[in-house]
């Protein structure tokens with residue numbers, strides 16, 4: 001577990017970034033590919049799985065509940081599923097590490113199986129709210145004993161048969177949506193989720209791909225997602241595209257470092273994920289999509305980026321959910337832009353691996369950026385392309401995206417930016433430091 005043996009690193013400016021790189025597989029799709037494969041009868045194969053700690057926590061949990069999961073020398077993962085309704089009672093607590101997605105989606109799976117499971121996590125995950133999934137899963141009949149505030153460690157008792165519900169999401173959260181849909185897989189009848197604000201739709205796409213009876217209707221912009229339970233899932237061959245949330249870091253770095261020219265290949269551009277690239281273009285970023293194609297039912301392209309002078313903007317509130325994990329690095333871009341950026345509607349950032357509004361505001365101030373923290377966002381007055389003073393050590397607080405965002409900031413600062421602990425980056429982006437070095441970053 002991270003925190004006990006920190007790995008500090010210093011990032012400093014070193015001229016233009018150049019080259020072609022590929023980022024690891026999409027984290028959201030990787031989690032779902034393991035979970036659904038574990039529920040299909042027969043062997044599924046997953047190519048391009050993200051081998052980050054969060055996804056490996058999901059793999060371990062699915063093994064503990066009966067699936068056989070192996071990695072071949074060819075890098076392909078093979079999963080023998082147990083069938084919907086046949087998850088086994090885990091013998092020990094399910095250790096979720098730093099991963100909110102693993103925890104909340106697996107709680108959905110357990111809810112409609114007649115098993116009891118205890119979930120534990122690291123110091124960051126143990127602070128995050130689980131009430132948002134406990135509420136709908138309790139309506140379906142599951143029972144919970146939690147730590148104060150509805151937090152981890154918690155023990156839940158699933159129930160079979162569970163009760164199908166119709167649930168309107170009170171927060172824009174793909175994790176809550178997915179938890180209810182996954183619980184609905186083993187629940188007789190129709191389970192319905194009403195989603196007023198669209199969030200990433202990987203669960204819907206993949207459930208359909210595995211043969212579940214799932215439909216999506218639109219009522220204006222509200223999505224009504226219905227799944228018929230007691231499904232039989234058919235094993236699949238899944239190819240996981242590169243993670244746009246990981247691509248965000250080399251893309252922003254290349255925009256900010258003058259003279260850079262970087263290509264990030266094979267990046268997933270599902271519209272419910274890719275709003276960052278639109279926002280960066282609105283700010284004047286020179287970003288092109290080459291070689292557009294489809295991989296595993298998801299749109300994919302190579303992203304070609306050139307160093308650009310960015311302009312501050314008011315970020316759109318409609319697409320917050322489609323770039324929710326990308327705001328920390330967008331704040332860094334805004335700190336170098338010309339003029340003011342106002343980003344609002346971001347209250348969800350406060351309940352991620354860290355309070356990403358407070359931690360980014362504090363860190364940006366420490367390296368000389370002008371920022372004002374708002375309850376639901378941030379106002380940033382950019383330097384207009386001038387490097388930041390830098391010269392500070394940033395506490396990453398077990399948050400991989402905070403660590404990578406300030407690593408990017410170091411590349412456009414006069415004095416080194418040191419990250420107190422880069423180890424949490426392995427949760428979502430193993431190989432981040434080597435990839436940035438390959439592009440020309442100076443890391444010590």
Ligand SMILES: O=C(O)C1=C[C@@H](OP(=O)(O)O)[C@@H](O)[C@H](O)C1
Nearest residue numbers: 028101172173174175176324325
């Ligand atoms: O469903 C998913 O895979 C995810 C959903 C988002 O969380 P919320 O649903 O809490 O917004 C996102 O922040 C997380 O990194 C992954």
Ligand SMILES: C=C(OP(=O)(O)O)C(=O)O
Nearest residue numbers: 098099100101102325352
């Ligand atoms: C919020 C994130 O992940 P999770 O909720 O799975 O911990 C993230 O990766 O930025």
